[in-house]
Amino acid sequence: MARYHIETYGCTANRGESRAIERRLRDGGHYPADGPADADVAILNTCTVVEKTEQNMLRRAEELQDETGDLVVTGCMALAQGGAFADAGVDAQVVHWDGVPEAAMNGECPTTTPDAEPILDGVIGILPIARGCMSDCSYCITKRATGKIDSPPVEENVEKARALVHAGAKELRITGQDTGVYGWDDGERKLHVLLDRICDIDGDFRVRVGMANPKGVHGIREELADVFAENEKLYNFLHAPVQSGSNDVLGDMRRQHQVGEFLDVVETFDDRLDEWTLSTDFIVGFPTETDDDHEASMDLLRRIRPEKINVTRFSKRPGTDAADLKGLGGTVKKERSKAMSELKREVVGEVHESMVGDEREVLAVRPGTGDSVKCRDGAYRQVIVRNADEHGIEPGDRFEVSITAHETMYVFGRPV
Structure with a gap:
């Protein structure tokens, strides 16, 4: 038996992967250590969404290899840029999420027993409903790690949700790289079907839906909004990242949706729900973004007034098509980011003041x-x-x- 230490960075989907890894480790008789210095093996579940994050991952890997016995690196950076760790002199096993338990247990790979309790984060249960997406964004390196959408059957995810509720979860977080295309690999988007089934589970709990790209949601927007309206267990919350208010920039990003489709989604939820929270993301300073494109994003933000907004400066990621484009320069990106962040604080502040x-x-x-x-x-x-x-x-x-x-x-x- 071994003592393990696991650290997770990035999105909720990554945290869900770590919970699955921990469950398999515990099934094998291994147990968590108090920290990396007390562990036989440390597991670093990485993110690589922007260059700064990549640098942080390499630095943390270097620290962990000095603090613990063995180091296993997994997650998006491991899968998209696995060679970066060896290039930085990090002595670690770099593996896929599914290979972590076997790597951490010296080749042992036990099967999770049916009665094993899922691992909760306090009262929060994380349920990754699928892995991968259907997009091919020109700036995204994560796609190299996750691949195309791979959706387990609805019944399998419902049983996982039921197990989390029975283990004491009061909040279920439905996660994935793009929850809106769940089921697309089987020819039919089924997010609304899955959510309806999960809400039928007996118990006192709430459900939060994770990121869903506008294109995936657009085709099921009415069915999805109806499920939200009919189920009190669902938080009235949707994270749909638009990324730009300019169709030209969205085309260069290969985002698949246009601004009008994003607005269709917003208007449908406005019609069905008395009160709901829209969360969205903007990338500022994409290489082809002009002053007019930036102003179009600002105008869209003023129009839809989402209650949760993530503003990210464009960062070139190695191996992506957008990395070959001539950048705008740090000053332009900084100024545009500052302007949008100021507008963000104004919009979000108004919402909370009204409460x-x-x-x-x-x-x-x-x-x-x-x-x-x-x-x-x-x-x-x-x-x-x-x-x-x-x-x-x-x-x-x-x-x-x-x-x-x-x-x-x-x-x-x-x-x-």
């Missing part, structure tokens, strides 16, 4: 800073409740709060 004085039901999901707890309302907005011990509140509890104040990205609530 002050409301009373809402929330689910406590994580401990916060000090004696606080992080909660989510029905639209997945973050509500911070202070003095949690005084109120007898802990993760997993549902209760009513009065919204008393706000910061840019969240609000504060007092139990009613």
Whole structure:
């Protein structure tokens, strides 16, 4: 038996992969160490979304190889740029997610027993419903790691969800590189079918849907919005990354959708739901982005006013087609990023300011800073409740709060 230490970087889908790895390790009789220095093997589950992240991964791998017995590297950077670790002098086994348990257990590869309890992150259960996507974005290196969409059957994912709920999950996070194309490899998009089935599971829990690209959602937007409207267990939350407000730039990015299709999705959810949270992403400073293209993105942001916005400066990733394009220069990207980030704070701040004085039901999901707890309302907005011990509140509890104040990205609530 071995002691393992696992570190995970990047998206929720990566965290789901790590939970699956841990479950198989524990089935094999291995157990978590207190830290890398106490571990027989350290597992680094990597991300490589931008160049800065890549540098951080290499630095952390170098640190871990000095702190632990053996090092296993997996995740998106390992699969897309596996040679980078050897080039940096890192002595590690670089393997696919599925190969980590065998690599960590010296060739042993036990089968997960049917009655094994899934591993939760507090009261949060992470459910990767598929691996890969149907896109071919010109700037994305992750595609080299994940490949085309590979969707397990609906029933298999429902059983995994049921196991998480029975293990005590109060919040299920449905994840994947692109949840909107779940089932496309079998000829039919089935995200709405899967969500409806998961919501039929007995238990007191909420469901959050992870990133879904606009093109995948567009073809099932009415069916999907109806499922949200009909199921109280679903957070009214959709993460659909538009990336640009310019069709020309979207074409150069090979994003598959156009601005009009993204707006169709937004308008459909507006029609079906009284209140919901739109989360979206913008890439600023793509090599072909002109001043007019940037202003089109700013105009789109002003028009749709999403409540959660991720602004990322374009970063060339090795081996991608966009890496061969002549860049705009750091100053231009910095200025455009600053302008969009300022608009983001204005838009998001308005939403949270408007909530002050409301009373809402929330689910406590994580401990916060000090004696606080992080909660989510029905639209997945973050509500911070202070003095949690005084109120007898802990993760997993549902209760009513009065919204008393706000910061840019969240609000504060007092139990009613």
